Amino acid sequence: MEDVPGTGSSELSAAGVEWLGARLQHLQTLSAALAAARTEAEAIDATLDQGLALFEADQAVIATLDDAGREFRIAGMRGYSGQVHSDWATFPNSDDYPLSEATRRGEPVVVAGPDELIRRYPRLAGTERSEVLVCLPMGEFGGIALGYDREVALPPEELEFMAAVARQCSEAIRRTTLDAERRRRARRLGLLAEAGAAFSRSLDYRTTLLEVANLAVPGLADCCIVDVVEATGLRQHAAVHVRPENLPQVREVEQRYAPDPGDPRSAVGAVLRTGSPTLVADVDDEFLGRITRDAEHAQAVRSLGMRSLIIVPLIARGRTLGAITLIQDVSGRRYDDQDLTTAVSLADRAAVAIDNARLHGAQVEVAQVLQRGLLPDREPRIAGIDIAARYLAAGEGIDVGGDFYDVWPRSDHAFGVAIGDVSGKGARAASMTALARHTVRVAALHEPTPSRVLGVLNQEVRRHCPPDMFCTAAYADAVRSEDGSLDLTIALGGHPPGAVVRADGRLEEAGRPGMLLGVRDTPDLTDQRLRLAAGELLVLWTDGVTERRSGTRIFGEEGLAEVLHRVTAGWTADMLARELEQAVLDFAPEPPQDDLAIVVIRPLPPH
Amino acid sequence: MTTGGSIEVAPDGDVAVVAIRGEHDLANADALRRELEGLRKQGRPFVVDLTDATFIDSAVLGVLIGEHDRAAERGLRAGFVVAEGSGHSVRKIIDLAGVRSVLPISDTRDAALEAIRGSR
Numbered sequence: 001m002e003d004v005p006g007t008g009s010s011e012l013s014a015a016g017v018e019w020l021g022a023r024l025q026h027l028q029t030l031s032a033a034l035a036a037a038r039t040e041a042e043a044i045d046a047t048l049d050q051g052l053a054l055f056e057a058d059q060a061v062i063a064t065l066d067d068a069g070r071e072f073r074i075a076g077m078r079g080y081s082g083q084v085h086s087d088w089a090t091f092p093n094s095d096d097y098p099l100s101e102a103t104r105r106g107e108p109v110v111v112a113g114p115d116e117l118i119r120r121y122p123r124l125a126g127t128e129r130s131e132v133l134v135c136l137p138m139g140e141f142g143g144i145a146l147g148y149d150r151e152v153a154l155p156p157e158e159l160e161f162m163a164a165v166a167r168q169c170s171e172a173i174r175r176t177t178l179d180a181e182r183r184r185r186a187r188r189l190g191l192l193a194e195a196g197a198a199f200s201r202s203l204d205y206r207t208t209l210l211e212v213a214n215l216a217v218p219g220l221a222d223c224c225i226v227d228v229v230e231a232t233g234l235r236q237h238a239a240v241h242v243r244p245e246n247l248p249q250v251r252e253v254e255q256r257y258a259p260d261p262g263d264p265r266s267a268v269g270a271v272l273r274t275g276s277p278t279l280v281a282d283v284d285d286e287f288l289g290r291i292t293r294d295a296e297h298a299q300a301v302r303s304l305g306m307r308s309l310i311i312v313p314l315i316a317r318g319r320t321l322g323a324i325t326l327i328q329d330v331s332g333r334r335y336d337d338q339d340l341t342t343a344v345s346l347a348d349r350a351a352v353a354i355d356n357a358r359l360h361g362a363q364v365e366v367a368q369v370l371q372r373g374l375l376p377d378r379e380p381r382i383a384g385i386d387i388a389a390r391y392l393a394a395g396e397g398i399d400v401g402g403d404f405y406d407v408w409p410r411s412d413h414a415f416g417v418a419i420g421d422v423s424g425k426g427a428r429a430a431s432m433t434a435l436a437r438h439t440v441r442v443a444a445l446h447e448p449t450p451s452r453v454l455g456v457l458n459q460e461v462r463r464h465c466p467p468d469m470f471c472t473a474a475y476a477d478a479v480r481s482e483d484g485s486l487d488l489t490i491a492l493g494g495h496p497p498g499a500v501v502r503a504d505g506r507l508e509e510a511g512r513p514g515m516l517l518g519v520r521d522t523p524d525l526t527d528q529r530l531r532l533a534a535g536e537l538l539v540l541w542t543d544g545v546t547e548r549r550s551g552t553r554i555f556g557e558e559g560l561a562e563v564l565h566r567v568t569a570g571w572t573a574d575m576l577a578r579e580l581e582q583a584v585l586d587f588a589p590e591p592p593q594d595d596l597a598i599v600v601i602r603p604l605p606p607h
Numbered sequence: 608m609t610t611g612g613s614i615e616v617a618p619d620g621d622v623a624v625v626a627i628r629g630e631h632d633l634a635n636a637d638a639l640r641r642e643l644e645g646l647r648k649q650g651r652p653f654v655v656d657l658t659d660a661t662f663i664d665s666a667v668l669g670v671l672i673g674e675h676d677r678a679a680e681r682g683l684r685a686g687f688v689v690a691e692g693s694g695h696s697v698r699k700i701i702d703l704a705g706v707r708s709v710l711p712i713s714d715t716r717d718a719a720l721e722a723i724r725g726s727r
Contacts, residue, residue, distance in 0.1 A: 423669045468673030472665070472704070494704040515705035519672055524705055547664060547696065549630075554662070554696060593632075594664070 026054035030165070034172035043176045044076045047169040051144065052078055055162060059130055059147030061088075063099055065140070072100065072142060079147065096123045102135035103143040108159045109135040112151070136163050138170035181338075188342040191219045195349045206237065208357045212324060212350045213240035220342060221310075221326035222333075223250060227268060228314075228322035228354075234261050234268070237322075243330060253300050257293065267291045271311045271323050277347075279340045280309040308335040312347040316355035324350065380407035382415045384480055386602040388573035390581040394544065394592045402429035403542045403595035406437050413480040416444045419540045419599055420473035420495060432465055440475055450475045450491035451525040454517065458493065458525075461518035470518040474498065474511060474540055478601070484534035486603040491527050493517040498540040499560065501567050501576075503533060510538055534605040535569065537576060544596030545580065550588030559583060573600040612660075614642055622723055623651045624716065628659040633666040643674040652684040654719045661694035668700055675710055686719035687712045 033046035048060045059079035063072040073090050095101045098121055102109040111117045111133040117124055130147030134154065137143050144166050154162075198211045209226045216224035217240045226238040236254060241247045261269035271278055280287055283306040285298075292298040308328040314321040324347050328335060380387050387407055402422035409415045418440045422432045436457060443456035453475050461471050476490035476498075490498065494516030497509040510530055515523035532538055541560070548555040563583050567576055577600045584596060612629035623646050631639065646653045655671060657663070671687065678685045689698055689712050701707065713719040 421665065423665050467676065468669055470665070470669050470672065492703075494706075496703050513703050513705050515709070516668070516672070519676075519706065519709055524708060543665065543700075547662075549662070552661075556696070 023054065026050060027165075030054055030169075034169065037172060037176050039180055040173055040176045041076075043169070043173040047144065047173070048076050048078045051146065051165070051169065054165065055134075055146055057134075057146035058149045060144060061147075062138070062142065062144045063088075063091075064142035065093060065103065069093060072097075075142070096121060098124075098133060099135045099143045099145050103137045106137050108137075108163050110154055110159065111135075134159070134162065136166035138166050139174070141170045141173055144169070184338070187219050188338070191215060191342065192345050192349065195346055208350070208353050209237040210240075212346070212354075213238035216240070216324070216326055216343075216346065218242040218331070220339065220346070222329050222331050223327040225250070225254075225325040225327075226314075226322065226350075227325070229261075229272065229320065234272075234322070246330070250304060253304060257297050257300065263293075265291050265293065267309075268311055268323050268325065271313050272320055275313050275315060275320055277310065277312040277340060277344055279335055279337070281335050283307060283309050305329040307332050310335050310340055310343045312340075312343045314347050314351040314354060316351035319355075321351055321354055382407065382409055383412075384484065384604050384606065385415070385478075385486070386573040386604055388575075388577035388600045390577045390596070390598040392544070392581070392585075392592060392596045394595050402433055403544060403597040404433040404437050405540075405597045405599050406440065407599065407601075408441060410444065410477070415478050415480075416441070417476045417478060417540065417599060417601060418473060419542060419597055420471055420493075421542045421544075421595070421597075422471045423469060428466075428469070432461070432469065432471065435460060435464060436471055436473060440473065444475070444477065449527050450477055450489050451514070451527045453477075454491050454493040454514070454525050455523065458517040458523050459521075462521060465518060470494070470516050472542075473517055476510075476538075476540075480603065482606065484603055484606045486532040486538075486601070487529070488532060488538065489527050489529050491525050493523060493525055494519075496541070496543060496546065498538055499564055500530065500532065501537040501539070501564050503536055503569075505565065505567070507561060507564055510540075532601070532603055534603050536602070537567065537571070537573065538601040539564070539576065539580070540599045540601075541580070542595065542597045544592060544594040545584050545598065547594060548584050548587050548592060548596075553587075555584060555587050559587065573602040576600045576602075612662075614639060616642065616646075619654075619720060620724075621651065622720055623653040624656055624720075625653055626656045626659065627663075628661075630662040631660065631667045632662070632664040636664075636666040636670050639667060640670045640674060643670070643678075647674065647678050647681060647683060650681070650683065652686075652723050653678070654686040654688060654716065654723065656688040656716055656719070657693050657697055658688055658690040658716070659693075660697050662696050663694075663700060665700070665704075668704055668706070672706060672709065684723045685711070686723050688714070688716050688719045690714055 030046065030050035033050055034043060037043035037046050044062055048062060052060050061077040061080060062075045064075045065072055070093055071090050072093055074088055077084065091097055093100045095104065098109045098111055111120060113131065114129050117129055117133065131150055132148040132152050134146045135143055195215050198215055209228065213224040213226050223241040223246070225236060227234050228237045239247060239250060241250060260266055261272050263269055267278060288298045288301055292301055306327050306329050310326040312324050314323060324343070326343055389405055389407070391403070391405065405419040407415060407417050418437065420436055422429045422436065439457045439460045440453060443453040447453045447456060454473055457471070457473055461469070472495040473493045474490065474495040476488050479487045481487065490511040492511040492514045494514065497511040497513065500508040500510050502508065510528070512526045512528050514525040517523060546556050546560060560580070563580050566579070577598050580598050585592065612627070612631040612635055615626040615628070617624050617626070625642060627639070643653060675685045687710050689701060691714070701712070711722060713722055
């Protein structure tokens with residue numbers, strides 16, 4: 001400072017006026033910058049840049065005091081070399097350091113001249129030094145030190161002014177911290193609300209896990225990993241990073257040093273074992289040393305640049321399903337207890353959602369097993385007959401279908417074939433298909449003709465099912481002759497006739513239309529006899545085949561005939577069944593909306 | 608599922624004519640059932656006109672049969688129209704189900720209305 005106001009003269013010189021004007025300008029700029037600051041970083045930058053200009057200093061550094069008041073950490077600096085930054089990254093809060101002293105005393109501390117500096121603060125020997133050092137307290141936040149490379153005189157009023165400005169800056173920084181905290185709180189609540197909505201959207205287990213990770217990033221973490229405990233061990237089900245290009249490295253480390261929850265060192269393992277969350281606010285070498293196996297492992301993990309870490313367990317209904325790992329790396333953000341609370345809340349919601357999804361998945365499996373129980377145990381085998389069946393349940397998951405088929409031996413040389421379609425979906429339809437299969441098998445034991453067998457089924461449907469529940473069925477009784485041919489008697493109850501593919505390629509209908517079952521007490525049902533020579537094929541299907549639609553087109557009998565016309569002498573039952581199924585599937589881009597069942601019978605020539 | 612199906616109800620005297628157009632399957636079978644149920648509860652005889660229906664599946668057929676039977680229980684007459692012009696699959700499903708002896712089916716709307724009125 002060239003001229004210091006208030007030093008004595010009662011009048012300001014022209015230079016003095018100019019100087020004062022400049023100072024007011026800087027003060028205004030500083031105030032505006034502080035008011036505009038939205039984050040702590042912005043407020044600190046404003047303080048440093050404008051403070052340097054305002055006080056015409058050459059260096060400035062702001063250091064913050066940790067919560068325990070034990071240590072200072074540099075929050076920003078100007079005019080110092082990078083060496084200073086790393087040398088002074090942290091320093092203890094003790095009077096051995098001028099900034100510490102200023103903060104403790106709540107008063108400015110001035111050190112003029114390198115000799116005085118060494119004398120009063122021997123610890124600063126060997127460090128880059130300014131000619132004059134002014135340390136100003138910044139309330140609870142910490143302090144700011146200004147360095148001058150020239151001699152300056154700082155009378156008490158000037159120091160008071162500087163201290164006042166420093167206090168104003170610390171207030172601004174505190175405000176931004178509160179604002180940021182408020183925003184974080186709102187974001188946390190928003191995150192949890194979003195979580196609720198997101199988790200209810202999908203009942204697919206894997207989708208839900210990915211939703212968890214996507215929700216957490218970047219709102220709560222730079223990187224989120226979800227691990228799930230499965231029968232074979234811990235499996236990583238989702239990994240999301242705010243910078244997707246960082247993921248391969250994360251994965252590589254995870255793969256090379258696969259987390260072993262049984263390993264006492266494993267941080268995730270500890271969380272899984274204890275069921276307690278972990279907050280590592282500062283990932284330091286000590287922590288890395290504890291959780292890694294060797295120096296190489298530690299280096300690999302260190303290279304990921306984790307700054308702060310939270311691991312929370314996923315626990316639902318008393319069972320630990322896995323863990324969510326939240327990492328701050330690129331943003332350099334530091335986790336606190338509030339973040340841990342949020343993470344635990346998120347994990348609670350996620351665990352319930354995952355559990356529900358798994359339950360649903362289990363239910364789907366049960367339903368599918370049920371469904372398969374409605375079908376013959378294994379590919380039915382009848383001596384001398386080539387049999388193939390295709391079955392596709394259309395409903396998603398627990399919407400078990402109403403189509404059924406059955407093939408079973410009735411004696412050495414006779415067997416029964418049944419196929420049908422119960423109206424509707426769900427458990428009711430499924431249980432009715434079980435009834436239908438059972439009824440037909442039992443009735444076939446004592447009823448002389450297929451029409452009588454279907455008559456029995458009709459009775460059962462009338463008796464046991466709601467009035468608007470109906471069932472179609474086709475039943476054929478087949479007897480094998482010595483020459484390998486098959487004598488069939490077939491009856492249809494509301495079911496489409498089957499198709500016979502003759503040796504010469506001609507197509508014929510098998511069965512005459514009869515009444516839908518369950519409608520009337522005495523349905524109109526007819527028996528038809530036909531003979532199948534060895535190598536000829538009988539095809540039975542449900543309307544999921546013929547009623548497959550694509551836009552306004554319908555697969556229909558034409559589609560069926562088209563496939564049947566392609567059959568040649570060498571075709572096996574399995575080939576035809578698969579061809580037909582594929583043709584139905586290929587007919588439209590979307591998956592079938594209705595169940596379909598296909599049964600193909602081909603008597604084999606005797607050896 | 609359904610690319611386009613509509614249900615239109617218009618009175619013809621005291622009989623409600625329920626015109627089914629386009630495609631109807633499991634997805635909208637329930638809407639049809641509710642419509643017919645409503646008419647039954649009002650005590651109105653109805654005619655289901657499938658002349659302009661292009662497709663119906665077993666679920667819809669089940670509704671038609673069920674609602675016909677329920678109406679009959681209440682002493683209400685119900686009729687059906689399946690014309691030459693009705694979708695091929697509509698006629699087919701009715702034939703396959705063998706329900707022509709169960710449901711009173713006529714070729715034209717007039718014939719169906721006459722059948723309902725004539726038998727009183």
